[in-house]
Each structure stands twice: as C-alpha cells, then as structure tokens.
Amino acid sequence: MxxxxxxxxxxxxxxxxxxxxxxxxxxxxxxxxxxxxxxxxxxxNSAARALKRGEFRTLGVITFSLSSMGNIRTLEAIATSAAREGYAVTLLPVAVPTQDEVHGAFSRLGELAVDAVIVIMEIHLLDAVTVSLPPGVQVVVADSDAGDRYTVVDTDQVGGARDAVRHLLDLGHDTVWHLAGPEGSFAAQRRANAWRDTLTEAGRVPPPLVRGDWSAESGYRAGLRLAGEQHCTAVFAANDQMALGLLRALHERGRRIPDDVSVVGFDDIPEAASFLPPLTTVHQDFAEVGRLCVAGVLSKMRNAGTEHGTTLVPPRLVVRHSTAPPPPREDARAGQVQGP
The missing domain is CATH 1.10.260.40 (lambda repressor-like DNA-binding domains)
Incomplete structure (x- = not known):
C-alpha cells in the first residue's frame, strides 16, 4: 500500500x-x-479486510445430491445472486444423506470463513444432527417443512400438486392415480398428501398409491403395473423423470397418451417439452427460490434478524399434450352401438 x-x-x-x-x-x-x-x-488482501471488518463476504451452501436438476438450478441462482451482491459462495456437498455426512459438512463449514449458510436439504436430515455454527452466522433453509425453526424459502409443493390433480379432474377423469416419490422424502410426502386430500375434497376415492424413487427406471416399472389397470385414465407423477419412464411403459403396453391415459409431471425440467408427447407438468421456479434464499439470508445478516419467516414461491401448471379428457366408457360405447 x-x-x-x-x-x-x-x-x-x-x-x-x-x-x-x-x-x-x-x-x-x-x-x-x-x-x-x-x-x-x-x-x-481479502483476508486482512475480513479480519478488520468482521465479515468475509462469503456464503456457505450445504446441499445433497448435485445430480438433482432442481438443486443444480437453485445453486446456480444462489451463486449468481450472491455475485451480484458482492459475495462469493463456498459449496459443501453432502455425498450421502447420513447423520455423519451432514455433521461433517457443518463441522467443515465452522472451520471456513463464511458469513451465513444456505441449506438445500430436507430438514429432517438437518434435525438429525447437532449443528454448531459460529455466533452470528445466519441460516436459510430451502425446505418448507422447516416451519418456524428456520427462515424458509421453497416452492409451494402442496399448491402445485393440487393444481395437477384438479386439472385432471376438470378434464372429466373420475379419479387420478399417483406415482409418488420415495417414502423418506418430505417433498414426496407433501405432494402425495395434497393428491389424496384433493381427491377426497372432490368426493373421489383415491386409488392405491404407487411408489417410485424419482428415477425414470422406477417410473417405467410403475408404468408396467399401471398399464394393467384398465380403469386408470389419469396419473399424476411426483416428478418429470418418473413421468418419462411411465410414458415409455404405457406406450409399450399399447396405452395411448393422452387418448387412453393422461399424465401430469412435476418440476418442468427443460426436456419436458420434448417428451413424446410433450409433458403437462407443474413448473417450479428454482431460480426464484435461489434468489430469495440469498435475499433472505442477507436481510437477516444486515438486520441481525432472529425471527423466522416462510416464503413459498408459487408454481405454475404448464399444459402441453399429455393430458386430455378420458376415453368414452365401455358402457357408453356399447349404448351407442345398440341404440336406434
């Protein structure tokens, strides 16, 4: 100098x-x-600056599953929004969602120079461990099940699932089958509960739930089973990848989409418009979730906030060509043939 x-x-x-x-x-x-x-x-010298000011201009991000399209898009938005505010991002991926892995990530975070933490992980994984952070380090969680324990930003999972089911009922389907995500996922559980509640409120009997693991392969296996259910005319899949496998299985079994069976997904991945047929799905605005995570944690830092709030980003139903009114019933077709 x-x-x-x-x-x-x-x-x-x-x-x-x-x-x-x-x-x-x-x-x-x-x-x-x-x-x-x-x-x-x-x-x-940024290190000297940090010591003098008492801040590091860095946000820590802990996330599980970098292979998840939603997590990647949320993380991208966090990095972009942080950069606009003059902050860097330190990423700590959790390879396997175990207590030891989560605890290890937070332990490493405590050794690094970060001003705040954004957690892209289902809250039950965070609650399962004893988390210790330096005093004053604020936390925002991208999982709406965090309730009043943390500041929360997430997609309105329940609202998205309700929109999917109502769309199929409004088309005239008697009921809607559900291809759910894995049992250990709170997001899958919220979507399944919303599916069941929406059918019940409409006076419809929910069919037996079919479960997958988020993968296209599990959707294919479920589709082989659902193809044999002759009364199945509509399926709400808990994500687009499972919907992709479902479409393939139904096609192989001669069930036409949407003539015989309508299918709705969830996420609106970039490839959803290129499925055959293009997939009707629930669009999640992952970029907005990421942006609001950064805005929320910076607001808490600047205002020394201790109160926790929840921000739910509304989803949007994107109607394409995988949904249509149900096929005529067998008794109706028979009546047409036997009529005068």
Missing amino acids: ADVARVAGVSSQTVSRVSNGFPGVTEETRRQVLAAMRELGYRP
Whole structure:
C-alpha cells in the first residue's frame, strides 16, 4: 500500500479509501491510485479486510445430491445472486444423506470463513444432527417443512400438486392415480398428501398409491403395473423423470397418451417439452427460490434478524399434450352401438 501511495503521489490512507470504495476521493485521484495499483500489480488482501471488518463476504451452501436438476438450478441462482451482491459462495456437498455426512459438512463449514449458510436439504436430515455454527452466522433453509425453526424459502409443493390433480379432474377423469416419490422424502410426502386430500375434497376415492424413487427406471416399472389397470385414465407423477419412464411403459403396453391415459409431471425440467408427447407438468421456479434464499439470508445478516419467516414461491401448471379428457366408457360405447 505504501508503494502504491508513493507511485500515485498520495497518502496510504487515500489508497485505503480507494481500495475499499469509500467516498471522499476525487475522480482524478481515484484514477491515479487505480493506475498505480495496476502498474505494481497490487491487490487488496481479502483476508486482512475480513479480519478488520468482521465479515468475509462469503456464503456457505450445504446441499445433497448435485445430480438433482432442481438443486443444480437453485445453486446456480444462489451463486449468481450472491455475485451480484458482492459475495462469493463456498459449496459443501453432502455425498450421502447420513447423520455423519451432514455433521461433517457443518463441522467443515465452522472451520471456513463464511458469513451465513444456505441449506438445500430436507430438514429432517438437518434435525438429525447437532449443528454448531459460529455466533452470528445466519441460516436459510430451502425446505418448507422447516416451519418456524428456520427462515424458509421453497416452492409451494402442496399448491402445485393440487393444481395437477384438479386439472385432471376438470378434464372429466373420475379419479387420478399417483406415482409418488420415495417414502423418506418430505417433498414426496407433501405432494402425495395434497393428491389424496384433493381427491377426497372432490368426493373421489383415491386409488392405491404407487411408489417410485424419482428415477425414470422406477417410473417405467410403475408404468408396467399401471398399464394393467384398465380403469386408470389419469396419473399424476411426483416428478418429470418418473413421468418419462411411465410414458415409455404405457406406450409399450399399447396405452395411448393422452387418448387412453393422461399424465401430469412435476418440476418442468427443460426436456419436458420434448417428451413424446410433450409433458403437462407443474413448473417450479428454482431460480426464484435461489434468489430469495440469498435475499433472505442477507436481510437477516444486515438486520441481525432472529425471527423466522416462510416464503413459498408459487408454481405454475404448464399444459402441453399429455393430458386430455378420458376415453368414452365401455358402457357408453356399447349404448351407442345398440341404440336406434
């Protein structure tokens, strides 16, 4: 800093003010200092800045499953939003959702220089371990089951599932079958509960629930079973990947989509519009979830917030070509043939 001051012909205090973006420096002086910095290859020491200010300008992100399209898109939005605010992101992926892995991630986070933490993980994994963070480190969780224990940002899972089921009922289907996600997933459970409640409120009897594991392969296996259910004319799949496998199985068994069976997915992955037929699905705005996670945690930092709130991003039903009114009933077709 002293060298920069000498070359620029200013005081070390002026170099510090320019380096930290403080006011009170003329434009001409600022240009002189920046030119001297470039000439000497000077860069401010971020570690020293952090020690002086008591902040690191870094957000920690703990997430499970980097192979998940939703997590990747949320993480991308977090990184972009953080950069716009002048923050870096330190990522700590949890390879396997066990207590030891989650505890290890938080332990490593405690050793790193972060100002706040965003958790992209179902809350039961977080509650299963003893989490210890440095004083003043704020936390935002992307999981609506976190309730009033944390500040929450998530998609309105229940509202999205209700929209999917109502769409199929409004088309005239007597009931809607459900291809659910794995039992250990709270997101899957919320969507399944909303499916069941929506049918019950409409006076319909929920069919037996069919379960998958989020993968297209599990959707294919479930589809082979559902293809044999002749009264199955509508299926709500808990994610688009399972819907993809379901479509293949139904096609192989001669069940036409949507003539014989209508299918709705959940997520609206980029490939959903290229399925055969293009998939009707519930769009989740992962980018907005990520942006609001950053906005929420920065607000808590700046206001030293201790109160917890919940922000649910509304989903949107995207209607394509995989849904239609149900086929005519056998008795109706028979009546047409036997009529006068």
